[in-house]
Structures are given as structure tokens and as C-alpha cells.
Amino acid sequence: MQNSEPKDDDNAAGANSIAKYGGVAFQMIAVIGVFAYVGYRIDQSTGHKTQWVTALLALIGVFISMYIVFKSLKG
Numbered sequence: 001m002q003n004s005e006p007k008d009d010d011n012a013a014g015a016n017s018i019a020k021y022g023g024v025a026f027q028m029i030a031v032i033g034v035f036a037y038v039g040y041r042i043d044q045s046t047g048h049k050t051q052w053v054t055a056l057l058a059l060i061g062v063f064i065s066m067y068i069v070f071k072s073l074k075g
Contacts, residue, residue, distance in 0.1 A: 015032060031061050031065040031068065034061065035057040039053045039056065
């Protein structure tokens with residue numbers, strides 16, 4: 001009969017990876033949110049009818065956050 005309980009090392013490794021990748025998700029949200037907010041404020045202050053700066057900065061935020069994800073997966 002085998003012991004079906006997980007080892008403590010397995011639980012610790014699972015908790016560490018959850019914390020690591022959960023942190024990456026919050027970093028992505030923060031980076032995209034900050035860039036989009038800055039773009040929104042620029043569009044508001046300049047009176048643009050079409051919010052091109054918001055779209056551009058949000059897209060830049062997506063690329064930066066993807067770089068952060070790839071960098072964390074590699075290391």
C-alpha cells in the first residue's frame with residue numbers, strides 16, 4: 001500500500017511557484033494599468049477626441065509586461 005499524502009517538499013515547491021507566478025500576474029496588471037492611466041491622463045489634458053495615446057501606452061505596457069513574464073520564466 002502506497003502513501004498517497006504529498007511530501008512537505010512538494011507542498012513548499014507548489015506554494016513557491018503559486019506565489020511567484022501570482023506575483024508576476026499582479027506585476028502585469030500594475031504595469032499595464034499604470035501605462036494606460038498615464039495615457040488616459042495625457043489624452044484628457046490635451047483634449048483628444050480619439051484616445052490614441054491611451055491605446056499606444058497600454059500596448060507598450062503589454063509588451064513590457066510580457067518581457068517581465070518571459071524574463072521570470074527563464075530565470
